Amino acid sequence: MKKPDYLKDLLKCELCEHRCGVNRLAGEAGVCRVTLPTVASAALHQAPPESYTVFMAGCNYKCLNCQNWTISQYPDNGYEQRGYEEPDKLAAECVNQLNSASADLMGADRIFFSGGEPTVHLPYIEAVVAAARKIKPDTKINYDTNGYMTEQSLKRVLSFTTSITYDLKAYHDEVHRALTGVPSRPVLRNAEYIARNAFDKLWEYRIVVIPQINENEIRPLAEFIADIDPLLRVCFLAFRPNFALENHKGAGRGLMRRCVEIAKEYGLMNAYWSGFTGLTGKVIKTAGEIRESYLSEGAQIAGSYAYYAGCQTHPRDCSTCSTNQACMVKRYIPSKIT
Ligand code: SF4
Ligand code: SF4
Structure with a gap:
């Protein structure tokens, strides 16, 4: 596949605070282990804010309690994902779904990017948002994040989002x-930045x-x-x-x-x-x-x-773990699916 220009950030990936600097377009993997942007699944979702939710595969965290672990621990736990899709195609799907009778009944009014962690795919998400807004300029966007992104990435996120749902796991390091x-x-730091600079988006x-x-x-x-x-x-x-x-x-x-x-x-x-x-x-x-x-x-x-x-x-x-490319936590399969 010819690599599109909007993915140039992946040539030396520093989208999140792991700042791996790897060339994901050449197949190198950082801590998240994701190379090309990968869609896990997408569906209308009733939890507020009601939305058409796009789950992106892979994450820069390895949370022990992850409820979306089949998605977040991609590509190491063997679960199948939808894969890479052209932004225009995904954008059209999102806009169509939000125009549907089911969306209307549910009150779904925005595309909700979740995962995994969408920041791993930020340039791709920007391309999907731009394509969706070409079709429908007032398309609303929610960004669901663990917040572990660089300040530069955060400013990019704030520039296109309508709302942000932000996870806090613990205060003490x-x-x-x-x-x-x-x-x-x-x-x-990022939680405070959003609250002070974009209160209405939180x-x-x-x-x-x-x-x-x-x-x-x-x-x-x-x-x-x-x-x-x-x-x-x-x-x-x-x-x-x-x-x-x-x-x-x-x-x-x-x-x-x-x-x-x-x-x-x-x-x-x-x-x-x-x-x-x-x-x-x-x-x-x-x-x-x-x-x-x-x-x-x-x-x-x-x-x-x-x-x-x-x-x-x-x-x-x-970030510094010598076994982060063969992490056993990413490969962990629980004995029961809850
Ligand atoms: S998204 Fe984060 S973890 Fe993944 S390669 Fe880039 S800097 Fe590393
Ligand atoms: S083995 Fe290393 S990469 Fe895996 S969870 Fe532990 S510290 Fe993180």
């Missing part, structure tokens, strides 16, 4: 690393609450957000056992209510929770091998799950 494989600082921050892993992160996250602006919207999502945390216990209603109370204590006026609660499970015993690498209980528990899933580097640091 060691918990963030243990859960995702990457540091928290760039994510917090649909909500989303925080998946995982018992005993990031429970103690709720206070510092609530304080961090409230210090920026108490009107910012925060959705706490109840963790459901998934992926490398397939046997971990789900979040209970009491915990979810407590998160909202904590948010209110810090003055946040738009905090709420959603999700299924009370799913049973247990908490893994801390692995002796990683005990010295993490200080807090939450990081030790997450680090233990990572260790048992095959993670080789502790504290986790996928």
